[in-house]
Amino acid sequence: MMSAFRPALVVLCLAACAMLALTGCGKSRIPDASPVPSAPRPAPSVHGHTAGPVPKATFRPYTVDGKRYHPLSSADGYRDSGLASWYGEPFHGRKTSNGETYNMYAMTCAHKILPMNTVVRVTNRNNGKSVVLRVNDRGPFVGTRIVDLSYAGAKQIGVLGPGTAPVTLEAVGMAGDSPRSVSQTMASARYFIQIGSFRNRDNAERLVRELEGRGFAQSRIQQADIDGATFWRVQAGAVAGMDRARQTHARLERQYPGSFLLTD
Numbered sequence: 001m002m003s004a005f006r007p008a009l010v011v012l013c014l015a016a017c018a019m020l021a022l023t024g025c026g027k028s029r030i031p032d033a034s035p036v037p038s039a040p041r042p043a044p045s046v047h048g049h050t051a052g053p054v055p056k057a058t059f060r061p062y063t064v065d066g067k068r069y070h071p072l073s074s075a076d077g078y079r080d081s082g083l084a085s086w087y088g089e090p091f092h093g094r095k096t097s098n099g100e101t102y103n104m105y106a107m108t109c110a111h112k113i114l115p116m117n118t119v120v121r122v123t124n125r126n127n128g129k130s131v132v133l134r135v136n137d138r139g140p141f142v143g144t145r146i147v148d149l150s151y152a153g154a155k156q157i158g159v160l161g162p163g164t165a166p167v168t169l170e171a172v173g174m175a176g177d178s179p180r181s182v183s184q185t186m187a188s189a190r191y192f193i194q195i196g197s198f199r200n201r202d203n204a205e206r207l208v209r210e211l212e213g214r215g216f217a218q219s220r221i222q223q224a225d226i227d228g229a230t231f232w233r234v235q236a237g238a239v240a241g242m243d244r245a246r247q248t249h250a251r252l253e254r255q256y257p258g259s260f261l262l263t264d
Contacts, residue, residue: 054098054115054116054117055098055099055116058071058097058098058115058116058138059071059073059115062138064138064141065141067141069112069113069138070113071113071114071115072113072114072115073115074115075114075115075118075120075171075174076171077171078114078118078170078171079168079169079170079171079262080146080168080169080170081125081146081166081167081168081169081260081262082144082145082146082147082166082167082169083143083144083145083146083164083165083166083167084122084124084145084146084147084148084149084154084159084164084165084166084167084169085140085142085145085147085148085149085159085163085164086148086149086150086151086153086154086159086160086163087104087110087139087140087148087149087150087151088104088150088151089104091104092104092151096108096110096136096137097110097116097136097137097138098116098117098136098137100136102136102137102150103150104150104151104152105150105151105152106150106152107131107132107133107134107150107152107153108133108134108135108136108137108150108153109122109133109134109135109136109137109147109148109149109150109153110135110136110137110138110139110140110147110148111135111137111138111139111146111147111148112138112139112140112141112146114135114171115135115174116135116136117134117135117136117174117175118134118135118171118173118174118175119132119133119134119135119171119172119173119174119175120132120133120134120135120147120169120170120171120172121169121170121172122147122149122153122157122167122168122169123157123167123168123169123260123261124157124158124159124165124166124167125165125166125167125168125258125260126158126165126166127157127158128253129156129157129158130157131149131153131156131157132172133149133150133153134175145164146167146169147167147169168260168261168262170262189240189241189242190237190238190239190240191237191238191239191240191241191242191244191245191261191262192219192220192235192236192237192238192239192261192262193235193236193237193239193245193248193249193252193259193260193261193262194233194234194235194236194259194260194261194262195207195211195234195235195236195252195255195256195259196233196234196256196259197224197231197232197233197234198231198232198233198234199229199230199231199232200232201221201232203232204221204232204233204234205221207234208220208221208234211234211236216236216237218237218238219234219235219236219237220234220235220237221233221234221235222235235262236248236252245261246261249261
């Protein structure tokens with residue numbers, strides 16, 4: 001039976017090759033204003049998504065461009081801040097690090113060390129927009145970027161046009177968790193609002209005392225060492241639950257533009 005279809009298959013292959021010769025093999029990213037290159041497939045929801053078991057190989061240390069990475073065994077309590085980027089074509093349709101086929105229209109992302117299938121909330125600090133994504137790939141390996149968003153994820157929080165944006169990232173669960181369990185985790189979490197970063201600790205302490213006088217009794221100072229310089233980060237809090245934290249942040253942001261939320 002198979003031999004009867006071989007001539008037709010050869011014709012189809014020749015036709016495909018001819019199309020490739022006409023279109024070329026150039027790589028390009030999709031500008032925000034341009035139409036997507038093909039009709040998007042429906043993206044599965046992150047919560048309740050039926051993800052397969054995490055391949056054991058994805059927990060092994062690996063090396064890229066001479067740098068060694070050690071994937072975490074658990075994402076519990078993980079949070080980070082830094083630059084986000086995004087990727088679409090020519091990666092659309094290729095294999096991701098956990099063996100899936102990359103779908104640029106799905107709500108996924110790449111991270112260097114978080115376990116595969118970790119569900120993360122990524123918030124664009126420039127506009128306050130957030131998106132919930134599932135980790136299914138490794139990267140990004142450019143500079144100090146901390147996460148590579150899918151085309152769909154980047155579009156939702158306004159990263160497509162500029163290409164990169166400062167974000168906060170927090171792990172909120174694992175794929176397969178019910179929406180209720182993830183929602184409960186976020187509702188019970190303790191949040192802080194980072195409102196300033198100082199080279200002089202006295203300035204940081206002065207601001208903390210001001211916050212305490214305004215009712216933020218658990219405000220704190222966190223030390224951060226960056227490129228050999230020490231910074232003192234002032235965080236107002238603590239606030240219980242995502243809803244209250246967002247309301248509090250909205251009030252503080254009027255006085256402290258550029259502030260952002262962090263989980264404890």
